[in-house]
Amino acid sequence: MNAPLPQAQAQPRSLIRIEGACKSFALPKGGSFDAVRDVSLDVYEGDIFGLIGKSGAGKSTLLRLINLLERPDSGTITVDGQELTRLSKRGLRAARQNIGMIFQQFNLLQNATVYDNVAFPLRIHDALNAPRLAARVEECLEVVGLADKADSYPAQLSGGQKQRAAIARALASRPAVLLCDEPTSALDAETTRALLDTLRDINLRLGVTIVIVSHELSVLGAICNRVAVIEDGALAEQFDLADTAVPRKTALGRELAWYGTEGYTQAAWKGVERV
Amino acid sequence: MFENVVNLLPELWVAFGQTLTMLAIGLSAAVLLGGPLGILLFLVADGQSLENRPFAVVLGWIVNTVRSFPFIILLVALVPLTRIIAGTSIGPLAAAVPLSFAAVPYFARLVEQNLREVPRGVIEAAHAMGASEFQIVTRVLLVEARSGLVLALTVLAISFLSYSAVAGVVGGGGIGDLAIRYGYYRFETDIMVVTVAILVVLVQLIQFGGNRLAKRIDQR
Numbered sequence: 386m387n388a389p390l391p392q393a394q395a396q397p398r399s400l401i402r403i404e405g406a407c408k409s410f411a412l413p414k415g416g417s418f419d420a421v422r423d424v425s426l427d428v429y430e431g432d433i434f435g436l437i438g439k440s441g442a443g444k445s446t447l448l449r450l451i452n453l454l455e456r457p458d459s460g461t462i463t464v465d466g467q468e469l470t471r472l473s474k475r476g477l478r479a480a481r482q483n484i485g486m487i488f489q490q491f492n493l494l495q496n497a498t499v500y501d502n503v504a505f506p507l508r509i510h511d512a513l514n515a516p517r518l519a520a521r522v523e524e525c526l527e528v529v530g531l532a533d534k535a536d537s538y539p540a541q542l543s544g545g546q547k548q549r550a551a552i553a554r555a556l557a558s559r560p561a562v563l564l565c566d567e568p569t570s571a572l573d574a575e576t577t578r579a580l581l582d583t584l585r586d587i588n589l590r591l592g593v594t595i596v597i598v599s600h601e602l603s604v605l606g607a608i609c610n611r612v613a614v615i616e617d618g619a620l621a622e623q624f625d626l627a628d629t630a631v632p633r634k635t636a637l638g639r640e641l642a643w644y645g646t647e648g649y650t651q652a653a654w655k656g657v658e659r660v
Numbered sequence: 661m662f663e664n665v666v667n668l669l670p671e672l673w674v675a676f677g678q679t680l681t682m683l684a685i686g687l688s689a690a691v692l693l694g695g696p697l698g699i700l701l702f703l704v705a706d707g708q709s710l711e712n713r714p715f716a717v718v719l720g721w722i723v724n725t726v727r728s729f730p731f732i733i734l735l736v737a738l739v740p741l742t743r744i745i746a747g748t749s750i751g752p753l754a755a756a757v758p759l760s761f762a763a764v765p766y767f768a769r770l771v772e773q774n775l776r777e778v779p780r781g782v783i784e785a786a787h788a789m790g791a792s793e794f795q796i797v798t799r800v801l802l803v804e805a806r807s808g809l810v811l812a813l814t815v816l817a818i819s820f821l822s823y824s825a826v827a828g829v830v831g832g833g834g835i836g837d838l839a840i841r842y843g844y845y846r847f848e849t850d851i852m853v854v855t856v857a858i859l860v861v862l863v864q865l866i867q868f869g870g871n872r873l874a875k876r877i878d879q880r
Contacts, residue, residue, distance in 0.1 A: 454787060478792060479790065480790075481789060486785065486788040488781055490781050493782070495879060496803050496880065505786075505799070509786075509792075509799065540880055551785075
């Protein structure tokens with residue numbers, strides 16, 4: 386298609402930069418397993434960036450490198466201009482307020498109400514005084530449509546509601562980035578679609594950059610603008626989902642091609658109408 | 661038939677008080693010292709946030725060693741220490757020292773075991789939000805494990821109710837001691853029956869209370 390344009394003018398700001406990240410794990414029987422091999426990657430401000438790969442390909446580990454839940458053996462991680470790999474423990478804890486995260490299993494405190502779960506990140510950082518904290522928690526619950534469930538305990542919620550509570554919790558400290566580790570894999574198709582709508586809404590309205598790991602093509606196809614395919618811990622390819630002109634290198638990349646087309650968009654809308 | 665029992669009523673009351681004293685001291689020591697020790701055991705174990713294998717091995721070894729002692733031997737072996745702490749080596753306060761000594765590692769293990777039941781993901785989510793180790797202990801681990809911890813304390817209380825019977829060896833007194841001295845050594849079966857019945861009722865009450873509280877604070 387077009388010759389590479391002189392960059393800079395249209396290029397948005399890189400919000401997450403992974404440079405030469407490697408991570409290996411020691412195996413219980415000796416030896417080691419290279420989960421992430423020399424990955425360099427940029428996620429730009431406003432992206433909904435998908436990481437896809439077979440199970441065990443290292444996509445979750447790569448995601449967890451971004452907020453240093455896993456520390457890379459080598460390479461650097463920079464989020465919002467801050468090089469996380471250089472920070473002290475205390476510095477990293479503060480920086481994590483800027484990076485929300487949600488999980489496949491929701492990981493809510495079971496013995497705390499939805500309200501207390503959402504207030505958790507604000508309380509641990511002593512971020513707001515009491516009335517402002519209450520206002521912020523309610524605001525976040527409003528965003529995910531759970532305002533009426535503030536006093537419920539997670540056990541009283543459906544799977545979709547639990548994930549919404551988790552999203553509200555992740556948004557409480559106004560992060561620039563939301564990391565999603567298989568956020569819909571424990572949910573049914575309809576709940577998944579509604580949740581993806583919420584994520585898209587958060588991206589558009591609040592301007593939160595999203596990185597989402599999933600093994601479901603349909604999930605990434607539905608909301609991502611850019612996708613990276615991970616194979617054996619390495620970055621196999623990355624592309625704009627809408628850019629179907631450039632031939633894809635990987636099987637997963639080719640399968641995703643359909644989701645960039647007009648045909649899919651129409652099919653998806655029909656699906657939404659039926660719900 | 662019950663005149664033995666009636667004659668013994670004043671002593672029964674004293675014994676009851678002694679039992680409660682020993683339990684209260686032993687359980688307090690367990691919570692105040694064994695609780696933190698159990699949290700430490702959990703945090704330094706493999707795969708946890710303060711993982712430190714040599715330290716975990718040494719700590720585990722110490723805990724196991726104290727727990728290996730048959731209680732009556734611990735009771736006698738600790739007499740010099742008891743003299744230093746309680747100022748005497750006889751009486752319920754003196755008996756409370758070895759009782760506490762045994763209760764601390766016991767409860768530590770129960771705490772460790774209960775904290776392991778807290779899903780890893782919840783701890784991880786707290787880390788991802790930037791919680792410190794101390795905040796994870798107070799706001800995640802203890803909150804999520806609280807009903808299990810209440811049940812652990814219940815188990816401990818019942819075990820130490822029967823341990824306290826052995827305290828008679830150092831003049832610790834208590835209901836169990838009464839059962840042994842009158843019921844067992846002097847063949848006063850009625851005393852034996854009454855004292856054991858009191859112990860049965862106590863155990864039932866402790867377990868009932870523990871279950872109720874554990875259930876009430878569990879929202880999982």
